[in-house]
Amino acid sequence: MTRVLVVDDEPHIVSALVINLEARTYEVDSASDGATALELAAARHPDVVVLxxxxxxxxxxxxxxxxxGWTRVPxxxxxxxxxxxxxxEALDAGADDYVTKPFGYVTKPFGMDELLARLRAAVRRAEPVGGEQxxxxxxxxxxxxxxxAKKVHREGRDVRLTPTEWHLLEVLVCNTGRLVSQKQLLQEVWGPSYGTETNYLRVYMAQLRRKLEADPSHPRHFVTEPGMGYRFER
Structure with a gap:
């Protein structure tokens, strides 16, 4: 059964969505703020989020x-x-689709049929391939x-990372075992206007290795593919 996480601070919107979704045999969780939404997503692993x-x-x-930072949930x-x-901005941040509430939506309901159709389409597109989890x-x-939690532990202690170090680590870990190109890393961590500043990567990869590798000069987890990019290996 498909599980939906509804995130909205307007009770009448949440109520309308819950009623319509449950009538169509969806399981529904709801949150009225962002912190609760992130906690529920981690605990309940929804198949789609309406936000x-x-x-x-x-x-x-x-x-x-x-x-x-950790999931590809639609x-x-x-x-x-x-x-x-x-x-x-929402789509660039990682949203899969965008439905606008019409002006006057407090008294005039939004298009529930369209929303549900888009929801079904998002779930279909996200169906796992090859048993990925x-x-x-x-x-x-x-x-x-x-x-x-956006934390790293080593030998029982928290490792302090800068925001840039964390973002670089996050991209690599989310692509464990896959080659991530230099251009992709630069654009995801520093922004779309970057793509050739490979010296940035060398500096920050060296910092990550120094903080996390047992032998930074012979890295086991943060592997360089010369001229192409980097790979994170467990």
Missing amino acids: DLGLPDMDGIEVIRGLR VLVLSARHSSDEKV EVSVVETEGFTVDLV
Whole structure:
């Protein structure tokens, strides 16, 4: 059975979604703020998230980025924000689709049939291939990476990483065993305008190895593929 996480701080919206989803045999969890949404996502592993951007404790964009740190669960934004810039920001952060609540939606319901159709499409696109499973904690013999809590432990202690170091580690760990190109790493960590500044990667990879590898000069986990990119191996 498909599990849906509904994230919205407007009770009438949540109620309408829960009633319609449960009537169609979906299992539904709900959250009225971003922190609760991230906790529920980690605990309940929904198949799709329906997310409002205007939350009381954080912007929905932050929720999307928090999810994308460890999961590829489809995120369907349902928001009253209509500007193209805001839609682009949500999609660039990792949302899979965007449905706008119409003006006057408090008294005029939004298109439930369209929303449900988009939800079904998002779930279909996300069906796992080859038995892949998402994990939120990655363990090696020397350290542990908690992608939800955004923490790294080594020899029983927290390892302090800078935001850039963490983002680089996050991208590599989420692609365990796969070659990640230099350009992809630069654009995901530093932004879309970067793509040739490979010296950045050399500096920050050296810092990660120094903090996490048993022998930084002979790395086991952060492997360089010369001229191509980097690979994280457990």
